[in-house]
Amino acid sequence: MRISELSRASGVPTATIKYYLREKLLHEGVLTSATQARYDRTHVDRLRLIRALLGPGGLSVAKVRPVLEAIDHADEPSNELLGVAHCALVAPADPDRDLSRVTAILQRWGWAAAAKDRDSQAALLDALEAIDAAGFTMPPEALDGYAQAMLQVATMELAHLPTESPAEAVRYVVLGTVLNEPLILALRRLAEQHVSTERFAGPDLPDGD
Structure with a gap:
């Protein structure tokens, strides 16, 4: 899934996901181009954990x-x-x-x-x-x-x-x-x-x- 889809699946705003990526709380997705990446269920689960802890x-x-x-x-x-x-x-x-x-x-x-x-x-x-x-x-x-x-x-x-x-x-x-x-x-x-x-x-x- 793309980051917009990850946002919908997790309920976490895209800007917040990008912040977690910059802070190394969330692992990187698989790059599909210089500016695009793919994410999967592990990212949804990690976001769920991060949001619960924060x-x-x-x-x-x-x-x-x-x-x-x-x-x-x-x-x-x-x-x-x-x-x-x-x-x-x-x-x-x-x-x-x-x-x-x-x-x-x-x-x-x-x-x-x-x-x-x-x-x-x-x-x-x-x-x-x-x-x-x-x-x-x-x-x-x-x-x-x-x-x-x-x-x-x-x-x-x-x-x-x-x-x-x-x-x-x-x-x-x-x-x-x-x-x-x-x-x-x-x-x-x-x-x-x-x-x-x-x-x-x-x-x-x-x-x-």
């Missing part, structure tokens, strides 16, 4: 590029590939930052504290330090409880990880993280309301009283 995924072009590069060099979904997807979603950690507090917590849980996960570890440390700075006293068992709940969530989510291609695996991780986090927070609030009602609401009065 749109609902909320990534910048700079963040999308290393994710796509990791996909292009992967033969199948892997822990390293999924780590790239996760790292694209969090701020880069200061390479000199002391993460020993988080490392000790992860080791206590028996979780891996890999160097490639420093950004996510730093995000956890940010959260813990914000709790400390606010003077909020977290119950001693709360952090462990959150960890166990998240372990169950992660196990369930990754059980449904697409395995047919690296691109689909990364799309699932990035979009699943971005789109599911508000869902998880909403469910937490509703669960708290339910537990609060059961704990503090008085017994139902008989009809007529």
